[in-house]
Amino acid sequence: MVAYSAKPNEPIQTLKYTQGIGTVTEKSEANEIFMYPTFRTQGMTMPTFTIGYANNGSEAVNFTTDNVKAFFRGQPVPIYTYTERIAEIQSEKRSQQIALAIVGGLAAGAAAYGASRQTYRSNYSGFVSGRGGVTTFAGTSTVRVYDPLAGIVAGAAVGGATGLGIRQLEYNAQNQEMAANSILQANTVDPLHMVTGDLVLKGCCDPYSRPDDAIRFEVTANGRTAVFEFARVKVSQ
Missing domain, CATH: 2.60.40.2550 (Immunoglobulin-like)
Incomplete structure (x- = not known):
């Protein structure tokens, strides 16, 4: 300052x-x-x-x-x-909103994809007694679950946050334009x-x-x- x-x-x-x-x-x-x-x-x-x-x-x-x-x-x-400053404010707002929309769209897609395709893994182990003695066993089980509703919800949440950010940029530009009136x-x-x-x-x-x-x-x-x-x-x- x-x-x-x-x-x-x-x-x-x-x-x-x-x-x-x-x-x-x-x-x-x-x-x-x-x-x-x-x-x-x-x-x-x-x-x-x-x-x-x-x-x-x-x-x-x-x-x-x-x-x-x-x-x-x-x-x-x-x-x-006055006209130069207003034009600059509008240009900056549009650039920021476009950038946010692109990043938000990518993030929403990634969130939707990740939420709709979940992988669950669990380990197991044990033993079996027989005539030949005790045999142990162990392993991992994998289950893949596809849940489109979870993907929709996750994508909508990120998309909604992106929409809020775009509207906030609009409000910020309006405040800057009010200041430019002076x-x-x-x-x-x-x-x-x-x-x-x-x-x-x-x-x-x-x-x-x-x-x-x-x-x-x-x-x-x-x-x-x-x-x-x-x-x-x-x-x-």
């Missing part, structure tokens, strides 16, 4: 904390922009930040993810659009109005610590660019 520590550009920017999360704000006559890490701690990949934009100008302004550029260690990083989408911001949304970085970032572990955002609106920077800090376990 990592945390992101804000590095405000003072005195242009101010830094205030809420429940341990630092929010960086930059104000001008044209607009007010603020940013903060969406979560106090995050995983190494897909870092998420919340951005807010207030239009202080006299004309409406279109504000989308196109207004924002992201960089990690100085290299550009793409930002998810991604910044296209908005027309009228004068003296504000919009907020999440910025989710795509294909970022590797887990190795370096001195320049920082994410920089360049936000362009109303003809000017504001720069926000956050340093990545590992959280001790």
Whole structure:
């Protein structure tokens, strides 16, 4: 897990904390922009930040993810659009469900086959007394039983568990899609109005610590660019 520590550009920017999360704000006559890490701690990949934009100008302004550029260690990083993230969630769900269905089908077939064909072995031994003395004997008897009903029950049990797993993947995807609704989408911001949304970085970032572990955002609106920077800090376990 990592945390992101804000590095405000003072005195242009101010830094205030809420429940341990630092929010960086930059104000001008044209607009007010603020940013903060969406979560106090995050995983190494897909870092998420919340951005807010207030239009202080006299004309409406279109504000989308196109207004924002992201960089990690100085290299550009793409930002998810809402449609990209939804398409990715759906694709991952389908791939996982297909894989589970294939594995579950093989497991159900194996369970059905094994349950319907049982082999029972028993050992026997003894002795017989006769005129010639005592004769001992020993051996093993094997009985194979075919029970199709047992196979059906076993296969259905595994198949039912597979069905539950597939439905769980559907629920997980629905939850991810609900979370994706917070991604910044296209908005027309009228004068003296504000919009907020999440910025989710795509294909970022590797887990190795370096001195320049920082994410920089360049936000362009109303003809000017504001720069926000956050340093990545590992959280001790």
